[in-house]
Structure formats: C-alpha cells, structure tokens
Amino acid sequence: MADVAAHARLKGLSVEMAAHELRFRFLDGVMDRTESRMVALGHHADDQAETVLLRLLRGSGSRGLGGMRLLRDGKYLRPLLGVGGDDIVAYAQARGLPFREDASNRDRSYLRNRVRHELIPHLKEQYNPEISAVLSRTGSLLAAEDSHLERTAQEAVETVVCERSPGKIVLAARLLVDYDIAIRRRILRSVMQELLHADVAADGVAVEFSHVEAVVEILRRQSHKLGCLPGCLSVQLMGDRLTFRARMSAPELDREVRIPGRTEAPERGIILQSRLLPATAFTRVRPLLGGWRAAFDANAADGLRLRNHRPGDRVQPLGMTGHKKVSDLLVDAKRPRIDRGEVVVLARGREVAWVAGVCLADGFKVRSRSEHMVYMELSRVSAIEHGRRSPEERTHSLLPR
Known part of the structure; x- marks a missing residue:
C-alpha cells in the first residue's frame, strides 16, 4: 500500500496530485506484470464535466478545456467518457455487478469534490439541469479543435526550427512571428517542453501560460536580454535567432583531435574534420x-585537444603580441550570453590554439617556413543530418587533390 502523504511530502505535491501519480505508477506496474498494452479507466461523462469546469476556474486554454482525452499516452483508455455516472451505477445494479466507491470522493476539503457536490448541483438547479452533458460536450468540441491546432503547430515547428542540438533549439524569429498568435504560442510551448523533457533534472516541470507569454513579449519588444524560464531554461533573441537552451553550462568535453580525420563529440552535437595538406595549399584555402x-x-597542431573553454583561458589572437582572456574576446565578438557556454577551443594544455568561431592563436598560424598545414572545419551534426552537405563536400572543390 503506497503512502500518499509521504509521497506528497517527498515530491512537494498536493495529496491529490501525489495520489494521481501513484495511481498511474500502479497501473503501469499492472500492465508490465500482465504484459498488457492498454488499461481501461473508469472516467465517465460526469468526471469530464468536473474536469472541464475545474480547468475553467483555473483559467486553462483550449487544451485544458478539452478535458480528458479518450486515449492518453497511447495506453490509458477511457471508454466511458460519453456515459453518465448514474447510468453506469444503474447498469451495474441491474446486473448485480459489484462496484466500489472511493470514500475520499465525499471529502469536501478537496476542490474537485466541492465542485461535484456543491457547484454542479447548484448549476443544475439554478441554471441548466443538463449542465454536466453541456460541459462534457463542450470539452469534446474543444478537444477536437485542439487536436487540429496541435497538428498545425507541430508542422510549423519544423518550419521555424533552424538549429537543433543537444540542449538547444533555435527558431527563425521572422518566420515565427508570421504565424497567428494561437499557433505561435503552441510552437513556443512545444519547444520549451521538448527541452525540458530531454533534461532529466527538469523533466516534469510544467510550461505555464505565463512562461509562453514572457517569450511572446520578448518577440514583441525585440528585447535582447537573456530571459530565464522554468527548469533552468534560458531564452535570448539576437537578430533573427530566438535561442532556447536547457542549461547555460554545456556538457563537459575534452577529446584528442584526430589529424587527419574526424573527431566527433555527440554530447555537444559537433564534428571536427581535419585534413593534412602541403603548406603550398594555403593560398587556395x-x-x-x-x-x-x-x-x-602542422607541427604546432600536434597534440591538440577539443574541449570546453574554461575560466581563465587566454589566447594570443592572430596578429597580436599580447594575450587576451577568451571571455573578453566573446564579449568583443558580441557573442550572445546564451551561446557563450557552448564555445569550444582547441588547446594543448592551457595553451589555446583556436577559439572556434572567434579567432586563431598567432602561435599556431601557417608560416612561410611551414612545410605542412592542417585545415580544420567544425560542423554541427544537425546540419549534416538535415541533408546539408558534409564538411568534406563543402570544401572539396577548393582544396587541392
């Protein structure tokens, strides 16, 4: 027997939500033990009416007002949503079928029970005796419309996403604002939920209407400030790029660079391609x-590692005699704050050879006395997966055979 109160304290949930979570955990266990693909739940039309009314009181949008769905998560089936509770009881009694009623359903300290025993009877008596059927029907209509809007929004997501990598999604802002506000809100919610669900520490964090509206306001005001959202999500608008990031600190990276060859870093969604060439190829490259x-x-490139930039990293930019902090270089380069955590460098120990996307170190450049050179290109895995040309294909025509 699960201790609902203890689970509620542990998870910081209300008793109702804790019972709800434990109930579905129990049902999942039953499905596993019986090797079932679905489980049928007993929610009926009166439950649906209560759900729609509760969500209306809480200020839900069309998704919430659509009430409970016939099928949830592909495995929880609700075949009785169109049947009234009294009809189900009468059916069971007429056939001598035993049934059980949860005693907690009479406890009016819970909001749902007050809606069931006080508000709905009042609405039936004073306003509409068919209020339960009306609310249930309204929920069904809104659920159908919500499904259509959701399909439209998911198609739009794939149109406006211009970059997707681990812990990060970038949207084309100009394309996004061209959509109707209803679709725009759904796109934003979908993107935030995708990042939260992919983050184990943040999975289960809810995206509220206020969070979506905060991003809508960023777009309206064209604000470039870094915005903070639930579950360690961050958002920033820079030019036409609206960037969402799950966490400001990127996954740890420290990998030996293969020369020549391909150095992959799937945890960061990047690939470093290197080619060893005669130094005479430099003018063409x-x-x-x-x-x-x-x-x-080529001699200077020996022993390089691909890694995160670290606090205190310094580099001697190409053409300069002194060194500069990498963090200052990123500010000078107007690199958005939301992207600074993902900056990678090539380094040998504490000696930085290249701040990718920003500058090469003077001590690693190809010189007149160099015999060989190493050409490197950093690419995102997502760019290649989406059908764009590979690093080799992009440079092949300009590099010597």
Missing part, C-alpha cells in the same frame, strides 16, 4: 578561413 574554419601549422 585562405578564402575559406574564418568562423568555423581554420588552418594551422
């Missing part, structure tokens, strides 16, 4: 350099 591409003296 030079137009490609900058951003996510760099060329190194």
Whole structure:
C-alpha cells in the first residue's frame, strides 16, 4: 500500500496530485506484470464535466478545456467518457455487478469534490439541469479543435526550427512571428517542453501560460536580454535567432583531435574534420578561413585537444603580441550570453590554439617556413543530418587533390 502523504511530502505535491501519480505508477506496474498494452479507466461523462469546469476556474486554454482525452499516452483508455455516472451505477445494479466507491470522493476539503457536490448541483438547479452533458460536450468540441491546432503547430515547428542540438533549439524569429498568435504560442510551448523533457533534472516541470507569454513579449519588444524560464531554461533573441537552451553550462568535453580525420563529440552535437595538406595549399584555402574554419601549422597542431573553454583561458589572437582572456574576446565578438557556454577551443594544455568561431592563436598560424598545414572545419551534426552537405563536400572543390 503506497503512502500518499509521504509521497506528497517527498515530491512537494498536493495529496491529490501525489495520489494521481501513484495511481498511474500502479497501473503501469499492472500492465508490465500482465504484459498488457492498454488499461481501461473508469472516467465517465460526469468526471469530464468536473474536469472541464475545474480547468475553467483555473483559467486553462483550449487544451485544458478539452478535458480528458479518450486515449492518453497511447495506453490509458477511457471508454466511458460519453456515459453518465448514474447510468453506469444503474447498469451495474441491474446486473448485480459489484462496484466500489472511493470514500475520499465525499471529502469536501478537496476542490474537485466541492465542485461535484456543491457547484454542479447548484448549476443544475439554478441554471441548466443538463449542465454536466453541456460541459462534457463542450470539452469534446474543444478537444477536437485542439487536436487540429496541435497538428498545425507541430508542422510549423519544423518550419521555424533552424538549429537543433543537444540542449538547444533555435527558431527563425521572422518566420515565427508570421504565424497567428494561437499557433505561435503552441510552437513556443512545444519547444520549451521538448527541452525540458530531454533534461532529466527538469523533466516534469510544467510550461505555464505565463512562461509562453514572457517569450511572446520578448518577440514583441525585440528585447535582447537573456530571459530565464522554468527548469533552468534560458531564452535570448539576437537578430533573427530566438535561442532556447536547457542549461547555460554545456556538457563537459575534452577529446584528442584526430589529424587527419574526424573527431566527433555527440554530447555537444559537433564534428571536427581535419585534413593534412602541403603548406603550398594555403593560398587556395585562405578564402575559406574564418568562423568555423581554420588552418594551422602542422607541427604546432600536434597534440591538440577539443574541449570546453574554461575560466581563465587566454589566447594570443592572430596578429597580436599580447594575450587576451577568451571571455573578453566573446564579449568583443558580441557573442550572445546564451551561446557563450557552448564555445569550444582547441588547446594543448592551457595553451589555446583556436577559439572556434572567434579567432586563431598567432602561435599556431601557417608560416612561410611551414612545410605542412592542417585545415580544420567544425560542423554541427544537425546540419549534416538535415541533408546539408558534409564538411568534406563543402570544401572539396577548393582544396587541392
């Protein structure tokens, strides 16, 4: 027997929500033991009416006002949603079928029970004797409309997402604001939920209407300030990019660079491709350099590692005699705060050779006396997965055979 009160204290939930969670945990266990694919629940039309009315009192949108769905999570079936509670009791009594009523359903300290025993009877007596049927029907209508809007929104998500990597989703802001506000809100909610569900520490955190509206306001005001959302989510608008990040600190990365070869970092969703070339190829490669591409003296590149940039990292930028903090370089480069945690560097010990996307270190450049050079390009896995050309294909025509 589960201790509902203890579970509520442990999880910081109300007793009702704790009982709800434990009930579904029990049902999952029954399905596992019986090797069942679905379980039928006893929710009926009166339960649906109560749910719709409760959510109306709480200020839910069309999704919440759609009430309980016939099928939840592909395994919880509610076949009696269209049948009234009194009809079910009469059916059972007429056939001598035993049934049990939860004694807690009479406890009016719970809001649902007050709605059931006080508010709905009052509405039936004073306003509409068919209020339960009306509320249930309204829920069904809104659920159908919500399903249509949700399908439309999911199609729109794939249109406006311009980058998706572990813990990060970037939307094309101009495309996003072209959608009707109803679809726009659903896109934003979907993106936030996707990131929260992927984060084990934040899974279960709810995306509220106020959180969605906070992002809508960022778009309306064109604010570039870093916004904080539930579950350690952050959001920032820079130009046409609306970036959501699950956590400001990126996963730890420290990997030996393969020269020549391909260095993959799936935890960061990136690939570093390197090619060993004669130094005479530098003049042909030079137009490609900058951003996510760099060329190194081959001797200097020996022993490089791909890693996160760390507090205190310093680099001697190309053409300069002194060193500069990497954090200051990122500020000077106007790198958005939300993206600074994902910056990676190539380094040998504490000596930084390349701040990817920002600058090459002077001590690692290709010189007139260099015999060989290493050409490197950093790419996101998502860019390749979405059908764009690979790093090799993008540079192949400009590199010597």
